[in-house]
Amino acid sequence: xxxxxxxxxxxxxxxxxxxxxxxxxxxxxxxxxxxxxxxxxxxxxxxxxxxxxxxxxxxxxxxxxxxxxxxxxxxxxxxxxxxxxxxxxxxxxxxxxxxxxxxxxxxxxxxxxxxxxxxxxxxxxxxxxxxxxxxxxxxxxxxxxxxxxxxxxxxxxxxxxxxxxxxxxxxxxxxxxxxxxxxxxxxxxxxxxxxxxxxxxxxxxxxxxxxxxxxxxxxxxxxxxxxxxxxxxxxxxxxxxxxxxxxxxxxxxxxxxxxxxxxxxxxxxxxxxxxxxxxxxxxxxxxxxxxxxxxxxxxxxxxxxxxxxxxxxxxxxxxxxxxxxxxxxxxxxxxxxxxxxxxxxxxxxxxxxxxxxxxxxxxxxxxxxxxxxxxxxxxxxxxxxxxxxxxxxxxxxxxxxxxxxxxxxxxxxxxxxxxxxxxxxxxxxxxxxxxxxxxxxxxxxxxxxxxxxxxxxxxxxxxxxxxxxxxxxxxxxxxxxxxxxxxxxxxxx
Amino acid sequence: xxxxxxxxxxxxxxxxxxxxxxxxxxxxxxxxxxxxxxxxxxxxxxxxxxxxxxxxxxxxxxxxxxxxxxxxxxxxxxxxxxxxxxxxxxxxxxxxxxxxxxxxxxxxxxxxxxxxxxxxxxxxxxxxxxxxxxxxxxxxxxxxxxxxxxxxx
Ligand SMILES: [Zn+2]
Ligand SMILES: [Zn+2]
Ligand SMILES: [Zn+2]
Ligand SMILES: [Zn+2]
Ligand SMILES: [Zn+2]
Ligand SMILES: [Zn+2]
Ligand SMILES: [Zn+2]
Numbered sequence: 123x124x125x126x127x128x129x130x131x132x133x134x135x136x137x138x139x140x141x142x143x144x145x146x147x148x149x150x151x152x153x154x155x156x157x158x159x160x161x162x163x164x165x166x167x168x169x170x171x172x173x174x175x176x177x178x179x180x181x182x183x184x185x186x187x188x189x190x191x192x193x194x195x196x197x198x199x200x201x202x203x204x205x206x207x208x209x210x211x212x213x214x215x216x217x218x219x220x221x222x223x224x225x226x227x228x229x230x231x232x233x234x235x236x237x238x239x240x241x242x243x244x245x246x247x248x249x250x251x252x253x254x255x256x257x258x259x260x261x262x263x264x265x266x267x268x269x270x271x272x273x274x275x276x277x278x279x280x281x282x283x284x285x286x287x288x289x290x291x292x293x294x295x296x297x298x299x300x301x302x303x304x305x306x307x308x309x310x311x312x313x314x315x316x317x318x319x320x321x322x323x324x325x326x327x328x329x330x331x332x333x334x335x336x337x338x339x340x341x342x343x344x345x346x347x348x349x350x351x352x353x354x355x356x357x358x359x360x361x362x363x364x365x366x367x368x369x370x371x372x373x374x375x376x377x378x379x380x381x382x383x384x385x386x387x388x389x390x391x392x393x394x395x396x397x398x399x400x401x402x403x404x405x406x407x408x409x410x411x412x413x414x415x416x417x418x419x420x421x422x423x424x425x426x427x428x429x430x431x432x433x434x435x436x437x438x439x440x441x442x443x444x445x446x447x448x449x450x451x452x453x454x455x456x457x458x459x460x461x462x463x464x465x466x467x468x469x470x471x472x473x474x475x476x477x478x479x480x481x482x483x484x485x486x487x488x489x490x491x492x493x494x495x496x497x498x499x500x501x502x503x504x505x506x507x508x509x510x511x512x513x514x515x516x517x518x519x520x521x522x523x524x525x526x527x528x529x530x531x532x533x534x535x536x537x538x539x540x541x542x543x544x545x546x547x548x549x550x551x552x553x554x555x556x557x558x559x560x561x562x563x564x565x566x567x568x569x570x571x572x573x574x575x576x577x578x579x580x581x582x583x584x585x586x587x588x589x590x591x592x593x594x595x596x597x598x599x600x601x602x603x604x605x606x607x608x609x610x611x612x613x614x615x
Numbered sequence: 616x617x618x619x620x621x622x623x624x625x626x627x628x629x630x631x632x633x634x635x636x637x638x639x640x641x642x643x644x645x646x647x648x649x650x651x652x653x654x655x656x657x658x659x660x661x662x663x664x665x666x667x668x669x670x671x672x673x674x675x676x677x678x679x680x681x682x683x684x685x686x687x688x689x690x691x692x693x694x695x696x697x698x699x700x701x702x703x704x705x706x707x708x709x710x711x712x713x714x715x716x717x718x719x720x721x722x723x724x725x726x727x728x729x730x731x732x733x734x735x736x737x738x739x740x741x742x743x744x745x746x747x748x749x750x751x752x753x754x755x756x757x758x759x760x761x762x763x764x765x766x767x768x
Contacts, residue, residue, distance in 0.1 A: 167619035182717030183679060184619050185626040208716050211680035220716045 164251045164270045172247035195231040252276035362386035649674040661732045662759040666767030682714035692762040694739035706738040
């Protein structure tokens with residue numbers, strides 16, 4: 123089954139929605155500017171299932187097969203909506219498992235159910251939710267959303283009349299607003315126009331009639347079709363009349379004649395041929411448009427790749443708001459432009475389609491443009507590759523360069539460290555000198571006043587001067603003392 | 616009431632139809648499916664044997680997140696059924712704090728049937744009848760049978 127996104131890209135260019143696009147126009151990624159057909163998606167809880175579903179697949183809250191089930195850590199399964207509903211209904215705001223009441227942390231304890239469960243749910247056979255309105259669709263549940271939103275003829279949509287708030291089934295949408303009162307010609311009951319056909323089919327008291335030709339009893343509604351296609355007594359021409367047979371008689375006679383009429387045996391073939399030609403003509407229309415778009419795209423590619431050929435005024439596909447786009451970066455800006463949204467798969471597979479050999483000139487034109495497009499794309503890819511390579515090389519260079527700088531820095535660091543060590547050594551040497559100088563000075567004064575305690579005084583004086591902070595004020599005298607005390611210093615060290 | 620809740624009641628009715636507990640009949644009106652009428656025979660061997668009781672099950676708007684409301688429309692002499700014209704019952708899984716959304720009506724019907732065979736004295740809504748059942752079983756049985764004759768024939 124095709125998803126809505128696929129459907130969206132099938133068909134003509136974006137400004138001419140195909141019927142499928144109109145149907146899909148309320149899917150999220152639709153670009154159509156028409157008023158969307160607002161449809162209610164099917165509620166899986168309300169579906170009718172063809173078979174009794176396995177009890178293991180049934181949600182204990184809604185008693186229907188799970189819809190987007192989640193698993194709690196206690197291994198109990200519920201529909202996502204049912205669980206949330208159960209929690210909303212709990213007045214104290216606690217979140218617990220509805221089956222076993224163990225408390226649940228919705229951030230941690232909710233897990234997706236095993237894949238196989240989801241597959242089994244997807245494969246359940248369901249009836250169309252619009253079965254009451256006459257849709258006989260029965261298929262796997264996974265497809266019900268697409269069916270209701272895209273294909274079901276009985277899905278209700280908003281009436282095309284913009285001031286009409288009522289709903290109408292999709293199959294009658296194109297008939298315009300049918301919300302006016304009519305009277306059934308056969309029984310003179312009034313009803314809405316949209317209900318008339320149903321009424322004539324099932325409810326009208328006067329709905330049966332007899333065929334004026336063969337007296338069969340049938341629905342008035344089907345009378346025209348009966349006369350045209352089935353009635354045995356109506357006079358019809360031989361099928362071969364399109365090739366020239368002139369036989370005309372009642373249907374039964376004509377059927378007999380057709381068995382032996384060579385022209386009648388040829389007729390279906392001719393009709394097929396005719397239909398094929400018409401089909402091809404219809405297909406030609408969008409293809410021509412597509413070619414136009416491709417040509418535009420190609421010329422813009424050409425402009426980008428060879429800007430010398432043309433002035434920059436013919437740049438329909440570059441974003442004018444972005445001044446950074448230069449000629450050197452076509453690949454990223456070129457491919458996502460709207461004109462290139464047509465995927466290759468949606469091209470008519472003409473070149474290898476044997477059943478349409480009658481359009482060679484057209485095929486080759488498309489083919490030519492396609493090859494041109496392909497080669498241009500290749501070129502763009504090559505440029506992109508070259509850019510990547512260049513980028514890599516630059517990166518490498520930068521890395522190498524920075525590595526060298528780093529090495530140099532390490533060197534310099536080491537040198538600085540060495541210098542610091544030297545400086546340190548020098549500093550400590552200086553300090554040491556200064557200390558010993560002061561000690562000798564103290565010794566000198568002590569010796570002057572008290573000659574007996576010279577030995578102990580030297581030790582005590584040295585200790586005191588070490589404990590004191592560096593006597594900066596003494597600094598200017600330092601060199602002088604060092605000169606006088608240099609011999610003692612050497613012995614102390 | 617939400618469409619999916621109606622659908623659930625519909626499905627439960629179908630399930631009940633397939634597997635109705637013995638001696639029960641359910642009257643179901645599609646126009647008003649939130650009110651079921653149940654006709655229940657007094658279980659064989661119990662004091663209520665031979666009686667026919669009419670019950671009403673009403674589904675609240677919040678069903679299945681709130682329990683259904685069960686009441687006896689036929690008077691019954693039973694410790695778990697209120698002795699007034701409401702005939703209401705409120706015990707076990709019928710209590711709002713005991714009720715779980717996965718519970719089914721069939722379970723409720725079975726509970727009622729088993730209570731008729733053996734009342735739950737610890738949870739009596741009519742303590743005087745409960746006491747009588749405990750202490751003077753003869754008297755209780757006599758009254759119960761008497762009520763069956765009077766109201767449930
Ligand atoms: Zn559920
Ligand atoms: Zn649980
Ligand atoms: Zn349908
Ligand atoms: Zn209308
Ligand atoms: Zn009529
Ligand atoms: Zn006829
Ligand atoms: Zn013929």
